[in-house]
Amino acid sequence: MAKISVSTLLKKKQAGEKITSLTAYDASFAKLFADNGVDAVLVGDSLGMVLQGGDDTLAVSIDDIAYHTKCVRAGSRELFVIADMPFMTYNNVEQSCANAATLMRAGANMVKLEGGQWLHDSIRALTQQGVPVCGHLGLTPQSVHVFGGFKIQGRDKEQADKMIADARALEAAGAQLLVLECIPSVLAKAITEAVSIPTIGIGAGKDTDGQILVMHDLVGISAGYIPKFSKNFLAETGNMPAAVKKYCDDVKSGAFPGPDHEFN
Numbered sequence: 001m002a003k004i005s006v007s008t009l010l011k012k013k014q015a016g017e018k019i020t021s022l023t024a025y026d027a028s029f030a031k032l033f034a035d036n037g038v039d040a041v042l043v044g045d046s047l048g049m050v051l052q053g054g055d056d057t058l059a060v061s062i063d064d065i066a067y068h069t070k071c072v073r074a075g076s077r078e079l080f081v082i083a084d085m086p087f088m089t090y091n092n093v094e095q096s097c098a099n100a101a102t103l104m105r106a107g108a109n110m111v112k113l114e115g116g117q118w119l120h121d122s123i124r125a126l127t128q129q130g131v132p133v134c135g136h137l138g139l140t141p142q143s144v145h146v147f148g149g150f151k152i153q154g155r156d157k158e159q160a161d162k163m164i165a166d167a168r169a170l171e172a173a174g175a176q177l178l179v180l181e182c183i184p185s186v187l188a189k190a191i192t193e194a195v196s197i198p199t200i201g202i203g204a205g206k207d208t209d210g211q212i213l214v215m216h217d218l219v220g221i222s223a224g225y226i227p228k229f230s231k232n233f234l235a236e237t238g239n240m241p242a243a244v245k246k247y248c249d250d251v252k253s254g255a256f257p258g259p260d261h262e263f264n
């Protein structure tokens, strides 16, 4: 497998080739994903839920993400590794830079921040100092208590217009990738067309430039609950390598996500 970089991901968008992505938290799964067609992995703060058993992601620390980033990088030198900046670790420019440096030194290729226009100064400082940034809009889990639960975002026009403006602002600040989570498919398509950086969707329909799933959802072990936007690929294939390969093949062919996995 050739080493994946931020330019590989941009070229895929430009060529209309889908980007395949999963969350990963350790070396064994990182290697399995690299061997079976995954382009990028996210060391997500979802680990607060799927590894640590929390009700949300808020208790995750920068040291937790740094530790799991090191583990993931040990499993593959080629995968593109995005590391999540946890809740309250990017309040201001200085704090954003110090925490992002910890994650880059642990082996990340890029850091991910949740939020829109207000992140402008941090993103600018990070990119100017050599840290590639991924934005994250829609159902941003660190704001679950503001949303009043894990709810679909961007359903009314005002929210949708603001999200498109936020996406443009993130790109203008220097972000090079954008995760769109649990938003109507038409809005995800509009955002994907409004920016020139690649978009990666989760519960955002088939028209984003790539897809990501929490790996526990892909194999149906997220506390027995599979979100509507996900699919148990292990049940369909019977073994882990085949499940990962089928997910990647279905993302690339456009078979996943289907109409049953999207929101209107």
Ligand code: KIV
Residues within 6 Å of the ligand: 023, 042, 043, 044, 045, 046, 047, 084, 179, 181, 202, 212, 214
């Ligand atoms: O933390 C995470 O795993 C994420 C994905 C759901 C995109 O942010």
